[in-house]
Amino acid sequence: MSLRMSPYSSRRSRVWPALLVTGALAFTAACGGDDDGGSGGSADGGQTTIEFSWWGSDERHQLTQQAVDAFEAKNPGIKVEVQFSDWDSFYDTLTTQVASGDAPDVFTIEIRRLGEFARAGRLADAGSMVATEGLNSQLLTSGQVDGTQYAIPTGANTFALMANTKILADAGVELPDDSSWTWEDYHALAAQVSEATGEDVYGTQINFNDAYLRLFAAQRGEEFYEGTQIGISPETIADWFQTHLDLIGNGGSPDAALSTEVGATSVEQSLIATNTGAMGMWWSNQLGALTTGSGEDVQLLQVPKEEGATTNGMFLQPTMFWAISEQSDKQEAAAKLVDFLVNDPEAGAILGSDRGLPMNDAVLSEIRDELPAADQQSLAFIEEHADSLTAPTAYPNGAGDVPDMLQRYGEEVIFERMTPEQAAEEFLREANGVLS
Amino acid sequence: MTDTQVRPPVAGAQKRPPEPRPGAVRADKARKKRRRKEALTAHLFLAPWFIGLLCITAGPLLASLYLSFTDYSPIGGAHWIGLENYTRMTDDPRFVKALTNTAIYVFVSVPLQLAFALALAMVLDRGVRGLAIYRSVYYLPSLLGSSVAIAILWRKMFGDDGLFNDFLGIFGVEGQSWIADPDTALGTLIVLNVWTFGSPMVIFLAGLRQIPPSYYEAASIDGAGKVRQFFSITLPLLTPIIFFNLVLQLINAFQSFTQAFVISGGNGSPADSTLFYTMYVYNKGFTSFEMGYASAMAWVLVLIIATLTAVNFLMSKYWVFYSDK
Structure with missing residues (x-):
């Protein structure tokens, strides 16, 4: 081995490389200071620089960048530095920035986290700086926490039942009458489709989305959150878990293991999108992906109702919000950007329905005809049911954990490791323990 | 790295003359100077690591120790709550679940992985033609094993219509989704870890x-x-090499x-069966914003690993044999 050569042969030539390497490393990596010499950029040459951060896909990054360019063209005094990431790492980055007092001036946030950030005093009062008159007032209230408009909704979605018309036709069944169908009808239809289409094609895909529980409970007049607790009764939660067991039991959906595997994949890999299932519950802004994936006509339907229920419980979901950081010392410029994004038809035309269907009349009237077919279908659906669609209010702290919990207890149920009643009880205990 | 024949680079000691001579003092001085320079070189080479430790790791390390005694949330503040985070673990069922999962994973996969590595090393040691190629091929999984790409591949392989079920199909066995069943999901992770036997194998080969x-001839x-x-x-x-591995x-x-x-899609699915300790720490810290609790759990993990390693070293007296002693 090379270690055996005399250690003294070339000492001089060894110290210097060592010094060099050390110096270089110390300089570049170790204690390197801030690259921009302080937080958040500052005014240079009469220009205000603001930071703008969001999550999303490549397509969203491009669209948002275009909107930012249009904003800068209209506001020569403001320069926007963008930061974006995928969904998985977005909150990691944002919370780290907030913790170090270096939050971006403008960022996107969703309803599960809105309450938490607002109550911790991390968000500025956006409502007092951004014009909101044109926005759907129902939707707007979802951005309020304790009476203050901390965030401005980017657009709206609704959680609906989607049906792949090709699979239904293959199975020889009619598209159901969604104004009056019940959960029993839905389960029976799913089983019928599975039966008629043979192996590997199923009636529907189960899901543990909290939106499903929300509307299921609303049909019984129960609110998801009451103050800082879950407002749904243990019986309703148990019945909800039972619907999953029923669908697996009657063959309407794949068995527990396959359901779990499919459930963990993206909308592009869903049963509807891969033409291996007729139905499933999805957000209205996923209709485009389902249609493209399957290449078939996918219809957006009202969810089934409980026997005798007066409402189907469907609601208008704020897709996400624009928020302005309380830590920002350039809130005025930040508010200008948010105002442009929600109110300017030019921004609306660029962004389209990427962050939900715009719920601003001025923007909508401008871009309605430009929207893709799937979006027009969603928009027509939302407008048709506008009277019955309410919007949720900000969630209690800790609500971000609830979806994973529902999924976990749901899996305990479908693998028959817990009864629906046990799972409901455990879920309530754990959820109420973290909510505050 | 396992070459015990390597002499420490203090060759001067062997050249030491048998009795003091007039020039000895000067030689001694030169030697000391030389040794100082030696030490300087060593320290310089270690410096990047030390600087990294001090500037990057040490601060957060100490901060996390402090935070483990608080209810710190990254978006809120930190309040001193004493040992509450530590006592909370004892009646947190998910903590126990995470610890159990991790323990099963470690104590099943590591012995299997080492046995596999040793077996293959022995086969390769028989002078197979093209040894370098085999060595590289078997070493590859070690490099890739913890990558996201392999994990995604694993999902596919052990999924409902994955390769593994195709393989079972040859024997007429009807498979299922192995990664989505709470009874088998952890097993697929254990198999994945065993599969990355390359790095211990290379060390065994040496x-x-x-x-x-x-x-062997004598025997x-x-x-x-x-x-x-x-x-x-x-x-x-x-x-000694088994011990090291x-x-x-x-x-x-x-x-x-x-x-x-x-x-698992980041949450231990299905039904917490793949909830690893580190994942629970991450989820508590970054999803639930309970950074104080997460810090406490991280420190408990440090204690667990330190204790286990210490026990390992103590036990080594009884079974590890050093031929040069």
Whole structure:
């Protein structure tokens, strides 16, 4: 081995490389200071620089960048530095920035986290700086926490039942009458489709989305959150878990293991999108992906109702919000950007329905005809049911954990490791323990 | 790295003249100077690591120790709550679940992985043609094993219409989704870890090369069969290397994160069966914003690994055999 050569042969030539390497490393990596010499950029040459951060896909990054360019063209005094990431790492980055007092001036946030950030005093009062008159007032209230408009909704979605018309036709069944169908009808239809289409094609895909529980409970007049607790009764939660067991039991959906595997994949890999299932519950802004994936006509339907229920419980979901950081010392410029994004038809035309269907009349009237077919279908659906669609209010702290919990207890149920009643009880205990 | 023949670079000591001569004092001084320079070189080479430790790791390390006694949330503030985070673990069922999962994973996969590595090293040590190629091929999984790409591939392989079920289909066995069933999901992760046997294998190979062939010759002349030779020569002489691999792989396995994170979709699905300790720490810190609790759990993990390693070293007295002692 090379270690055996005399250690003294070339000492001089060894110290210097060592010094060099050390110096270089110390300089570049170790204690390197801030690259921009302080937080958040500052005014240079009469220009205000603001930071703008969001999550999303490549397509969203491009669209948002275009909107930012249009904003800068209209506001020569403001320069926007963008930061974006995928969904998985977005909150990691944002919370780290907030913790170090270096939050971006403008960022996107969703309803599960809105309450938490607002109550911790991390968000500025956006409502007092951004014009909101044109926005759907129902939707707007979802951005309020304790009476203050901390965030401005980017657009709206609704959680609906989607049906792949090709699979239904293959199975020889009619598209159901969604104004009056019940959960029993839905389960029976799913089983019928599975039966008629043979192996590997199923009636529907189960899901543990909290939106499903929300509307299921609303049909019984129960609110998801009451103050800082879950407002749904243990019986309703148990019945909800039972619907999953029923669908697996009657063959309407794949068995527990396959359901779990499919459930963990993206909308592009869903049963509807891969033409291996007729139905499933999805957000209205996923209709485009389902249609493209399957290449078939996918219809957006009202969810089934409980026997005798007066409402189907469907609601208008704020897709996400624009928020302005309380830590920002350039809130005025930040508010200008948010105002442009929600109110300017030019921004609306660029962004389209990427962050939900715009719920601003001025923007909508401008871009309605430009929207893709799937979006027009969603928009027509939302407008048709506008009277019955309410919007949720900000969630209690800790609500971000609830979806994973529902999924976990749901899996305990479908693998028959817990009864629906046990799972409901455990879920309530754990959820109420973290909510505050 | 396992070459015990390497002499420490203090060759000066051997050249020391038998009795003091007039020039001895000067030579001694020169030697001291030389040694100082030696030390300086060593320190310089270590410096980047030390600077990194001090500037990057030490601060957060100490901060996390402090935070583990608070209810710190990254978006809120931190309040001193004493030992509450530590006592909370004892009646947190998910903490217990995470610890159990991790323990099963570590204590099943590491012995299997080492056994596999040793077996393959012995096959390759017989002078297979193209050894370098085999060595590289078998080493590859070690490099890739903890990557996101492999975890995604694993999902596919053990999924409902994955390769593994195709393989079972040959024998007429109807498979199921192995990654989505709470009874088998952890098993697929264990298989994944065993599959990354390459790095211990390479170390075993180096170790096998150091056992003098004359031992085997002598043994076979005395009539010892292959099995006897393995247990009486190979295994005892390899114990230091087994020990080294064991310590290293145990520590590694306890810190596994990526595979379980990707395969479970980040939340331990199905039904918490793949909830690893590190993943629970991450989820508590970054999803639930309970950074104080997460810090406390991280420190408990440090204690667990430290204790386990200490026990390992203490136990090594009884089974590890150093031939040069």
